[in-house]
Amino acid sequence: MPADKPRFLQNNRDMALSMIPLVLICIVVAAIAGQCSFSPGHPTQGKIPHYDATDALRADAQQLTFPIRLPRTPEGWQSNSGGHDTVNGNDGGEATSVGYITPAGDYVRITQSNASVPALVRFVAGGARGVTGEESVAGHQWSVYAQTGAEPIWTTDMGSVRMLMTGSGTDAEFRQLAAATTGEAPLPSQP
Template identity: 30%
Template sequence: MSARPDPATPSQEPEGPAGGAAPEPAGPAAEGTAAAAGTGEQPARRPVPPPVTRRIPEAGPRAMQKPGRGDTSVRDLIWACLILVPIALLIFSVGGSCSFSPGAPAEDAASGPTVDAPARIAEYARGSSFPLRLPDVAFRVNSTDRGPVEGGGTAVRIGYVTPDADFLSLVQTDGTAEGVLATESGAAGRGDGPPTMRGTEQAGGLTWEVYGAEGGEPFRIATLPGAQPVRVLVTGSGSDEQFRALADALAAARPIPPGTPGG
């Protein structure tokens, strides 16, 4: 006989995977899963938003722009100041020894070189063929020189700076008046004719012939008395009074015989 279940014994519910009660699906996702399982379709996935990305601007060369007129003017003004300030300081630093005079520069009478005129004239006298003189005048001697004269002869030059910062040059020579005039005026080197004679004047007991252009520096030439004729020439920017002072001192100076040390 086959065994039948006892109607009095209650029927047993199916157990879950772990032997317990089967879990109930919860929420719409569970329902959708159950529905998809029943129909054989894949469950729908929630769309994921794309990632947010930030664009980094690329660094590259920028177009050159012309600076504004205001910027250029300020920059040029600054550079001009940087250049002019040192120049101004240099001008002020040397302003004590030089001054500006319209038409010609002026030198401070106390500045510049000073030459030992007695020693130089004594040296020239030892090798000279004619007597020399050293005027005792209140001018500063800033140069001496000896050289040839146009047409023959030798010239000994003494350069003076006056208290008014003017210049006078005394030339003593055994050459002719025409030769020393051509040499000292520069006419010999330029190929020009000699300066024009403008007249004569008296100074230091001598008669001086005056040459030169009107308004230019005069060239005064005279002949010193003695057994051996000596021509003297005076030129420069000094005044007539300064020329006469030099002429008087020249006439009063004792001649230094040639070939002697000047004592």
């Protein structure tokens, strides 16, 4: 019976001993690739990406056919994302968005568009939602679309432009961004 495995290779210990080198190899490869980190205690906030909302909205004001406002956000708010997109449908149009991180670490995004409010809500929410409340901020009426398990959506119609806000922010942060945007004059458009 010399062809038989030694007795120590015939139980669960054999399996565990075989796995240890594999796990060590995976850890070494992950460390070399820089895809792992160790943070005892709790996770830490990473660096917030920078997005130049001023330049982006000024460029969109030159290209898009509706008035675009540059929010004058409160101290400590940092723009971290944005872009423009097409809202599909018969009542669709163009849209430009900017996302902000508040000092509390919440995310609030404002979208400005020439699409209808229902089309804009469908575009952002991924489907239709019904109005669940109203908010008045700086002389403008905002419709609130709240849904359990989803981020709230606020919209207002300012005639030639519709605005939509969404994100993980508080009602107070939504009010701050609403006032910071609607209180501004539209950026200069193409001559």
